[in-house]
Amino acid sequence: MKLMVQVKLMPTPVQAAALDATLRACNEAASWASEIAFEKCVQRNFALREHTYTEIRARWNLGAQAAQHVIKKVCDAYATLKANLKAGNLGRPGSRRHRRAVEKPVAFRPEGAQPYDDRMLSWQIDQRRVSIWTTAGRVKDVAFTASPEELATLALYRRGESDLLRRDGMWFLNATCDVPEAPLNTEPVEFLGIDLGIVNIATTSDGEIMAGRELNRIRARERTLRAKLQKKNTPSAKRRLRKRRRKEARRARDINHKISKHVVAEAERTGRGIALENLTGIRERVRLRKPQRATHSSWSFAQLRQFIAYKARRAGVPVVYVNPAYTSRTCAECGHIDKANRVSQARFTCRSCGFVDHADRNSSRNIRARAWELWRRGAQSTAPDPCPGPGRGTGRNRSTTASGARSANPGF
Structure with a gap:
C-alpha cells in the first residue's frame, strides 16, 4: 500500500x-x-x-x-x-x-x-539529513524534522519518488512509502455502519455520535472574518488573509484523522467491517438555498471517507459502500419508508410501528444492514483509492472504484 x-x-x-x-x-x-x-x-x-x-x-x-x-x-x-x-x-x-x-x-x-528520484535525492534518516540536487549543484546536509513514527516508516518502507514543495514559506518533502497491508478480514462478524453528515460528522450504528458543532462554528467564524478582511482590502488585511489561509482546512483534516482512526480501531477490535454510504456526486444532485451552500460545499465527507479507507486497508478491515437512497427515511426496525418519519434533523419517529431513535443512528443502522446484505451476497471490499496528500500518512491505494483526478488549470 x-x-x-x-x-x-x-x-x-x-x-x-x-x-x-x-x-x-x-x-x-x-x-x-x-x-x-x-x-x-x-x-x-x-x-x-x-x-x-x-x-x-x-x-x-x-x-x-x-x-x-x-x-x-x-x-x-x-x-x-x-x-x-x-x-x-x-x-x-x-x-x-x-x-x-x-x-x-x-x-x-x-x-x-x-518530483525527485533516488539519483537526485539521498536520505540519511538516522542523521535527519538529505542531499538534494539543485540547479546550483548538489546541496548536502539539508536538515529535516519528523516524528519518530514517520522516521521509522521512512527507514523501513520508503520506495520510489519524493516531491519537493514550498508552502507558506516552508519547505517539505513528500516521500512515498510502500507499507505492507494486513491480511483482509474475509469473515467479519458484522458491520459497523457509519452515517456521515454536517451537523454530526459521523454517527455509528453503536450509537456513538461525533458532533460537528465545534468545526462548523470555526468554519462560520472563518467565513465571517474572511469576508471582513476581503472587504477592507488593505495591506494589513491581505497579510492577515495570507496568514490564516489553510487554517480551517488543517483543523478539519485533524478532526477527520481522529474520527477515522477511532472508527477503524473500533471495527478492528470487534472483528467487524465498515459500512459507508456512496456519496459520490452528492454536490451535483442536491439543490440548496443560498445560506446553506457554503456549509454544504465545505463538508469534507470525501476526505473522511479516504482516511477511513486507507486506515482500514492498513488494518485489514473490509469496507463496503452502500446505496444511500432513503436511509434517512427508512425505519431500522420495521423497514417502513416515509418522508414524514424524519420529524427533524435529529429525531426519527416511524409512522408505522412507532419506533423512535436519533435520526442519524437510525440511518447508520440501515447502512449496516445494507452492507451486511451485500457482503452475504458475495460483495468484496470496495474501499476507494484515497487521494495522495500530506500529513500523517495520507495514503494512495489501488482501487475498485474510480477516484476524482486532480484538476488541471490553473496550474500545479
Whole structure:
C-alpha cells in the first residue's frame, strides 16, 4: 500500500535560495513544455521529449533526470486534465469552465511540487539529513524534522519518488512509502455502519455520535472574518488573509484523522467491517438555498471517507459502500419508508410501528444492514483509492472504484 509521509525541511538561507531557484526553473520549464505540448498536440512522454528535452537542459540548466521529470510532469498534467474532462469534473462540453480548461495550455505555479528520484535525492534518516540536487549543484546536509513514527516508516518502507514543495514559506518533502497491508478480514462478524453528515460528522450504528458543532462554528467564524478582511482590502488585511489561509482546512483534516482512526480501531477490535454510504456526486444532485451552500460545499465527507479507507486497508478491515437512497427515511426496525418519519434533523419517529431513535443512528443502522446484505451476497471490499496528500500518512491505494483526478488549470 502506497502512503505519503511528509517531512519538513530546515534549510539554511543559502540552501533555501538554491531550492527556490530550482523549483522556479523546473516549473518555468514545465510551463514552456506545456505550451509546446498544447500547440503540437503531443502529450505522450517519449514524443514530447523529442521536442523539448534538449531545449530544457540548455535553457534552464537542468540535469538529465530533472529534465525528464519535468516532461513527465507535463504529460501527467494533461492525462489528469483528460480524465477530469471525461468524468465531467470541469463542467459540460461548451460550458465556460470546460472551455477555459481546454482552450489554453496547463500552467504550473512557480512553487509547484517537483518530483525527485533516488539519483537526485539521498536520505540519511538516522542523521535527519538529505542531499538534494539543485540547479546550483548538489546541496548536502539539508536538515529535516519528523516524528519518530514517520522516521521509522521512512527507514523501513520508503520506495520510489519524493516531491519537493514550498508552502507558506516552508519547505517539505513528500516521500512515498510502500507499507505492507494486513491480511483482509474475509469473515467479519458484522458491520459497523457509519452515517456521515454536517451537523454530526459521523454517527455509528453503536450509537456513538461525533458532533460537528465545534468545526462548523470555526468554519462560520472563518467565513465571517474572511469576508471582513476581503472587504477592507488593505495591506494589513491581505497579510492577515495570507496568514490564516489553510487554517480551517488543517483543523478539519485533524478532526477527520481522529474520527477515522477511532472508527477503524473500533471495527478492528470487534472483528467487524465498515459500512459507508456512496456519496459520490452528492454536490451535483442536491439543490440548496443560498445560506446553506457554503456549509454544504465545505463538508469534507470525501476526505473522511479516504482516511477511513486507507486506515482500514492498513488494518485489514473490509469496507463496503452502500446505496444511500432513503436511509434517512427508512425505519431500522420495521423497514417502513416515509418522508414524514424524519420529524427533524435529529429525531426519527416511524409512522408505522412507532419506533423512535436519533435520526442519524437510525440511518447508520440501515447502512449496516445494507452492507451486511451485500457482503452475504458475495460483495468484496470496495474501499476507494484515497487521494495522495500530506500529513500523517495520507495514503494512495489501488482501487475498485474510480477516484476524482486532480484538476488541471490553473496550474500545479
